[in-house]
Amino acid sequence: MNTEPAVAITARRASRQRTAVSAYLTRRTTFASAQEIHAALRESGEPVGLATVYRALQAMVEDGELDALRTDDGETVYRRCGTSHHHHLVCRECGRTVEVEAPDVERWATAVAAQHGFGDVVHTLEIFGVCDRH
Amino acid sequence: MNTEPAVAITARRASRQRTAVSAYLTRRTTFASAQEIHAALRESGEPVGLATVYRALQAMVEDGELDALRTDDGETVYRRCGTSHHHHLVCRECGRTVEVEAPDVERWATAVAAQHGFGDVVHTLEIFGVCDRH
DNA sequence: CCTGGACATGAGAATCATTATCAGGTGGCC
DNA sequence: GGCCACCTGATAATGATTCTCATGTCCAGG
Ligand SMILES: [Mn+2]
Ligand SMILES: [Mn+2]
Ligand SMILES: [Zn+2]
Ligand SMILES: [Zn+2]
Numbered sequence: 001m002n003t004e005p006a007v008a009i010t011a012r013r014a015s016r017q018r019t020a021v022s023a024y025l026t027r028r029t030t031f032a033s034a035q036e037i038h039a040a041l042r043e044s045g046e047p048v049g050l051a052t053v054y055r056a057l058q059a060m061v062e063d064g065e066l067d068a069l070r071t072d073d074g075e076t077v078y079r080r081c082g083t084s085h086h087h088h089l090v091c092r093e094c095g096r097t098v099e100v101e102a103p104d105v106e107r108w109a110t111a112v113a114a115q116h117g118f119g120d121v122v123h124t125l126e127i128f129g130v131c132d133r134h
Numbered sequence: 135m136n137t138e139p140a141v142a143i144t145a146r147r148a149s150r151q152r153t154a155v156s157a158y159l160t161r162r163t164t165f166a167s168a169q170e171i172h173a174a175l176r177e178s179g180e181p182v183g184l185a186t187v188y189r190a191l192q193a194m195v196e197d198g199e200l201d202a203l204r205t206d207d208g209e210t211v212y213r214r215c216g217t218s219h220h221h222h223l224v225c226r227e228c229g230r231t232v233e234v235e236a237p238d239v240e241r242w243a244t245a246v247a248a249q250h251g252f253g254d255v256v257h258t259l260e261i262f263g264v265c266d267r268h
Numbered sequence: 269c270c271t272g273g274a275c276a277t278g279a280g281a282a283t284c285a286t287t288a289t290c291a292g293g294t295g296g297c298c
Numbered sequence: 299g300g301c302c303a304c305c306t307g308a309t310a311a312t313g314a315t316t317c318t319c320a321t322g323t324c325c326a327g328g
Contacts, residue, residue, distance in 0.1 A: 117266030132251030183307035
């Protein structure tokens with residue numbers, strides 16, 4: 001009989017590059033794009049190939065270590081976030097980000113979907129504004 | 135003295151092409167991408183340049199005639215929508231879309247932003263699921 | 269420790285949606 | 299009809315992301 005898991009658990013291997021990307025996002029508190037991370041690491045003397053940055057970010061998102069969101073100018077940005085479901089309040093000026101929870105909204109989203117006969121529901125919710133440091 | 139408005143009011147001129155794009159989105163009930171619209175119009179024998187499709191969509195969004203949203207595979211899709219503020223419940227399988235209003239969520243978003251000292255707030259909220267025709 | 273081989277890296281090419289160019293067309297007020 | 303600001307569309311450019319593939323390197327087993 002087959003004792004293998006249906007989907008192989010992707011074994012990640014340690015490397016200087018992945019560590020560098022991960023460490024960068026630990027230091028950083030705002031969302032950052034792959035390009036930005038690539039430039040910053042190169043700057044700081046620990047160069048990592050751009051493709052590798054993309055791969056590292058992708059892996060970390062899959063592993064639930066990072067949240068990703070697409071800016072309206074088409075870049076995907078990443079941030080180390082808490083593991084429980086939450087949304088973001090982001091400053092357009094400085095990028096300052098607050099994680100917010102919204103149980104009422106979660107309930108509302110589920111309920112309105114059910115009312116219209118929709119199942120298997122997910123939602124996206126982000127709030128953008130200007131923080132009080134401006 | 136200067137009697138001109140600070141920003142010129144963009145005068146839109148009528149054209150077969152704009153009419154075709156507009157009409158297509160009136161017929162259609164689900165979100166559609168520029169590429170899709172371009173192909174459909176060519177198919178139906180009223181060809182419109184791709185750049186023109188993009189320009190028409192852009193203008194209609196500016197004029198508040200269309201809602202636009204970015205799919206997670208990076209395409210922007212457009213839909214003729216109601217003019218009052220609302221959000222979307224979209225079927226992943228067939229694209230069926232329901233416009234939903236959520237005054238509680240609006241209030242919550244404003245309140246949570248204010249609590250954290252954020253002003254000039256906007257938010258995005260979309261719900262995706264699978265509708266009951268599947 | 270050693271080693272095989274699966275996994276990772278990175279330079280560069282490819283992809284693909286979108287935007288910019290620019291030469292030629294046209295709607296609409298006079 | 300004529301002017302001309304605006305519009306069109308073929309094509310090139312852009313830019314983020316992904317793919318390729320030859321080369322490097324973890325690390326589980328031995
Ligand atoms: Mn987060
Ligand atoms: Mn809408
Ligand atoms: Zn700020
Ligand atoms: Zn459906």
